[in-house]
Amino acid sequence: DAGVIQSPRHEVTEMGQEVTLRCKPISGHNSLFWYRQTMMRGLELLIYFNNNVPIDDSGMPEDRFSAKMPNASFSTLKIQPSEPRDSAVYFCASSPGQGGEQYFGPGTRLTVT
Amino acid sequence: RKEVEQDPGPFNVPEGATVAFNCTYSNSASQSFFWYRQDCRKEPKLLMSVYSSGNEDGRFTAQLNRASQYISLLIRDSKLSDSATYLCVVPRGRGGGNKLTFGTGTQLKVEL
Numbered sequence: 195d196a197g198v199i200q201s202p203r204h205e206v207t208e209m210g211q212e213v214t215l216r217c218k219p220i221s222g223h224n225s226l227f228w229y230r231q232t233m234m235r236g237l238e239l240l241i242y243f244n245n246n247v248p249i250d251d252s253g254m255p256e257d258r259f260s261a262k263m264p265n266a267s268f269s270t271l272k273i274q275p276s277e278p279r280d281s282a283v284y285f286c287a288s289s290p291g292q293g294g295e296q297y298f299g300p301g302t303r304l305t306v307t
Numbered sequence: 308r309k310e311v312e313q314d315p316g317p318f319n320v321p322e323g324a325t326v327a328f329n330c331t332y333s334n335s336a337s338q339s340f341f342w343y344r345q346d347c348r349k350e351p352k353l354l355m356s357v358y359s360s361g362n363e364d365g366r367f368t369a370q371l372n373r374a375s376q377y378i379s380l381l382i383r384d385s386k387l388s389d390s391a392t393y394l395c396v397v398p399r400g401r402g403g404g405n406k407l408t409f410g411t412g413t414q415l416k417v418e419l
Contacts, residue, residue: 242405295356296407
């Protein structure tokens with residue numbers, strides 16, 4: 195079975211550019227999460243969806259960040275405009291339901307110069 | 308008290324040793340707890356779930372002390388392949404639901 199798929203795996207962009215990160219959750223999972231991980235702050239939840247509906251976006255740092263889940267098999271996290279402090283690893287995870295079993299994708303390593 | 312607090316380590320231990328990590332949490336309503344493992348430059352992966360007083364899986368034992376609000380992870384007969392960062396994870400809010408709070412992790416290095 196394919197796990198959570200994320201693309202791109204690495205992204206290097208210049209400050210001010212738009213960045214779009216993509217995620218395909220595990221088929222049948224009804225919850226999807228976007229996390230950001232840095233050395234300073236660890237793993238932070240940005241937003242999560244349940245049945246394609248955004249439930250909690252309180253972790254989204256600023257209006258420059260937006261996330262969508264148009265269907266059960268696809269989600270995007272967009273940063274516009276990007277800034278150097280956005281440099282981090284962004285993980286997408288999915289879960290089959292309530293509880294703590296979340297399955298993470300390999301992450302997108304974002305560098306904004 | 309922080310939502311989840313862990314000693315960052317690193318814990319450097321020889322192969323075959325027994326090592327234990329502790330994690331404290333602030334949400335007294337949490338019913339379930341988790342340990343995730345993260346290898347360098349990889350994604351976190353679920354290692355163990357703890358729903359009652361504890362759980363054992365081979366060389367790994369997780370224990371829960373609700374009165375003191377801490378969770379421990381014990382690794383016996385440690386292997387080189389156990390070298391990783393171990394993340395303590397606690398659901399947020401009453402009942403937990405889907406939102407998790409991840410600790411910053413404890414780094415383990417197993418050496419020859």
